[in-house]
Amino acid sequence: AQSVTQLDSHVSVSEGTPVLLRCNYSSSYSPSLFWYVQHPNKGLQLLLKYTSAATLVKGINGFEAEFKKSETSFHLTKPSAHMSDAAEYFCVVSTTSNTGKLIFGQGTTLQVKP
Amino acid sequence: DAGVTQSPTHLIKTRGQQVTLRCSPKSGHDTVSWYQQALGQGPQFIFQYYEEEERQRGNFPDRFSGHQFPNYSSELNVNALLLGDSALYLCASSLGLAGSYEQYFGPGTRLTVT
Numbered sequence: 662a663q664s665v666t667q668l669d670s671h672v673s674v675s676e677g678t679p680v681l682l683r684c685n686y687s688s689s690y691s692p693s694l695f696w697y698v699q700h701p702n703k704g705l706q707l708l709l710k711y712t713s714a715a716t717l718v719k720g721i722n723g724f725e726a727e728f729k730k731s732e733t734s735f736h737l738t739k740p741s742a743h744m745s746d747a748a749e750y751f752c753v754v755s756t757t758s759n760t761g762k763l764i765f766g767q768g769t770t771l772q773v774k775p
Numbered sequence: 776d777a778g779v780t781q782s783p784t785h786l787i788k789t790r791g792q793q794v795t796l797r798c799s800p801k802s803g804h805d806t807v808s809w810y811q812q813a814l815g816q817g818p819q820f821i822f823q824y825y826e827e828e829e830r831q832r833g834n835f836p837d838r839f840s841g842h843q844f845p846n847y848s849s850e851l852n853v854n855a856l857l858l859g860d861s862a863l864y865l866c867a868s869s870l871g872l873a874g875s876y877e878q879y880f881g882p883g884t885r886l887t888v889t
Contacts, residue, residue, distance in 0.1 A: 693875040704779075704865065705818070705880040722850040751817055761808060761869055761876060762831050765817030 663688045663754050667766035675774050679740040682769045687733065693755040694735045696726055696762070700748045708750075711735065722746070736762035747773045777802060779868050779881035787887045788856050796884045800868030807849040808878065809841060812863040824849055825872050853886075860862040861888045 668683040686692060709720025716728045726737045726751040735752060752766040780799045788794050800807050806825045810818035820833035824843035838854045847868075853860055863885050867878040 680790075695877075697880075701875075704882040707877055707879070710875075710877060755875065761806065761823060761872055761878060762820045762833070763808070763810075763818075763867075763878060764820070768815075768817050 663692065663756050663764055665752050665754050665764055665766040667750075667752050667769050669769050670767065671772065673772040673774060674732045674742045676744055677741050679769045680737070680742045680746065680771065681739040682750050682752075682771065684735045684737065684766060685733055686735060686752070686754050688754060694726075694728065695749045695755070696724070696737050697718065697753055697765075698748050699751065699768075701743075705751070708737070718758040742771075744773050744775065747771055779866055779879050781864075781866050781881040781884050783884060784882070785885045785887075787889060789889055790856055790858060792856050793852065793854045794832075794856060794886060796853075796864050796866075796886070798849045798866030798881060799849070800847050800849070800866075800881045804868035804870050804873055804879070805847050806869045806876075807843060807847065808867045808869075809849070809851045810865040810867065811835075812865055812883070814862070818865055821851070823872070828873060856888045859889050861886060 664687045666685045694711040697705040709718045711718045711728045719725045723737050750769045756762040782797045808820040808823040812818040822832045823830050827843045840852045843849045863883045865883045866881045869876045869878045
């Protein structure tokens with residue numbers, strides 16, 4: 662069965678410093694992986710996705726993630742945090758290649774301090 | 776181009792009542808999935824509709840049912856409401872069933888059961 666573990670429930674960084682949100686996955690086949698962001702009282706927005714192409718995936722707003730099969734990880738990074746990045750972030754795996762059931766991690770709250 | 780829309784935005788119901796939530800997919804999308812997001816948790820998959828049929832179902836009781844119309848819009852029905860059904864209900868749409876396809880989420884319907 663597929664699953665996702667977000668290793669930190671809360672991450673706090675200062676504005677202008679790097680962001681690292683950690684995610685490990687479990688999948689019995691080659692997975693599709695996603696990162697979504699959820700701002701307060703708003704819906705989920707797709708940041709980026711990995712679907713067996715390049716292992717380094719670039720997304721919106723300067724975020725990127727690297728797929729590491731040997732470590733079963735898909736960590737999200739950004740070189741320099743902005744105040745507007747404060748939100749809830751979800752790492753997501755798709756269960757099978759021919760259906761779109763998404764399995765979400767528990768989420769990581771990113772706090773950005775001025 | 777309208778994104779995914781959901782109605783109503785908020786809803787308050789009493790235990791034992793029934794509720795219907797509605798979703799219109801992003802223009803051009805033909806697949807709709809529903810998720811339940813309890814407070815402080817990641818979204819949980821309820822079910823997915825494609826070609827007016829339920830294609831996959833998560834671990835939810837039969838009190839949760841749905842429908843997809845010829846115009847691809849969808850409804851989620853919950854019968855015999857319990858306090859534990861209080862949550863944010865999210866609708867997501869995509870073009871096709873494949874797990875690698877991007878899913879676009881609506882803003883959600885906040886259901887409160889008293």
